Amino acid sequence: MNLFHNFWDYFIPGLTTGSMYAVIAIGYTLVYGVLQLINFAHSEVFMMGGFGSLVVLSELAPQSPHGFTSVVWVIVGMIAGALVGALTAFGLEKAAYKPLRKRNAPKLVFLISAIGASFFLYNLAGKLWGRNPVPMPELYTNGEVFSVFGTPVKITQLIIIGSAVAMMIGLDLVVNRTKMGAGIRAVAQDAETAGLMGVDIDKIISRTFIIGGLLGGAAGFLYGFGISGQVWFTVGFLPGIKAFAAAVLGGIGNIRGAMLGGLLLGIVENLSSPLFGTQWIDVTAFVVLILVLMFRPTGIMGERLGRSA
Amino acid sequence: MTEAANFEKETAGSVTEAPAMLELVDLQVFYGAIQALKGINVTVRQGEVVALLGANGAGKTTTLRTISGLLQPRHGEVRLGGERIDGVPSHKVVELGIGQSPEGRRVFPVMTVLENLEMGAYRFKGVPKDDLERVLDLFPRLAERRTQLAGTLSGGEQQMLAIGRALMGRPNLLLLDEPSMGLAPLIVQQIFEIIKEINDQGTTVLLVEQNASQALQLADRGYVLETGAIVMEDDASALLSDPRVRAAYLGEGAA
């Protein structure tokens, strides 16, 4: 149990899980930014992405692909997960939130609708694919690619970290450099005034859900592919709640904060396992969250996208 | 209707002949059971500066918000160039050529000055260079601070940014909600001079103010709103010398 001796053995898996948390956390934080709403059904967007990619790969992918073929099927899985995630998130907004928004429902009602939608989705998944874990088709024989200070880094870990980083950079560019991104930021800062500038708020909200869904769904695939090896109807619960914690940790509404919070949470909880034992991993994550919020109630980076008042 | 009477009264004015651009016809607006506008009639003609005056809570902001589609009237009409526009959502109203600098300025606080101006041009494909140049010429202070976050600007600079942002949408009609609110007299003076310049360049202005004296010096005509009803309307110079206006809004003697 020597943390310092085995530092990289815990750091690399921490970075891998953390990058998943980060990508999922963006979905929570984006939606919070434009609607001041915690979309508790986002964990089910992740789950549906996992199942969506699983179904597509089970149907289409060849038995134990290798080399270039593996790369192709990883990309296919990621796209399938992203699309199913986006579709789920899009439908979620239309069915569970938009009708409430049009009636100016109080915030608590949105929360209950979110929980209801979450129940509906994971029970639907349980009905469709059973309640036992379903193995994700194996796309790689889990080989070592290189080592960091003696710690072997698996190709699946490399793929997860690499794709997560790519998605985060892409998202950051979309939000900060495109017109749609400017629309999203404007709605987050002052929706009504954004409307006066000609921004169609409904369209921006819908697109925000789609973007969060693309990322969450792709993460669902990556998680099943390289971390859990399987997908089940409540697979979203723990990563979802951790990613939500990560978003709060970084400062809810703040996109770069969500990325940082996710990475930090994954690394800290993994590093804590040799210190306190693996069974305490989930506890550590929330203790860290509470400690940070005690000293910085708006999270590490603050609510940057949100209202300033 | 008082329109016939108005017409006679205003024949001396220089822009009286211009066609009506904006007409509010018997406009009634409610917040739940509370009636904020009790059937007001207002006309703004092409090229005019019209002042809408009134104390706090009179219904001025409600009027502007109804024009820009943020509120729906329960009764009455908003007409632009003769066409009804009540019921048009706010993001479409801007495309009809109505720009607004809202009450409290409402700049996007964590966007730069330049990004705020770009948001004003959101309805266009790109950001028209000419408009940006024109706005930065009108407000040299904004040009100096173009990369500064809007939330860190002074109140006067934020007001300039809110007006500049509205101009970026190339409005024919500019709605200004209390541009002088909370600003030092010198800054107010500057902002009113710029409003005059904007009007001289061809933009029609509906100016909401509590600062009646400043507004009436700039305006062609004015309306006085009291608890949701128009109680006076006249040429600006006539209102400026009206004893009732002087008593109630220019702080002279008892009402």
Ligand SMILES: Nc1ncnc2c1ncn2[C@@H]1O[C@H](COP(=O)(O)OP(=O)(O)O)[C@@H](O)[C@H]1O
């Ligand atoms: N959102 C609201 N809900 C209920 N009443 C409101 C709301 N906004 C304004 N009012 C009421 O409507 C009246 C007119 O307000 P407003 O148009 O803001 O006045 P002004 O801009 O002239 O100060 C006031 O009595 C105010 O209290």
Ligand SMILES: [Mg+2]
């Ligand atoms: Mg007001």
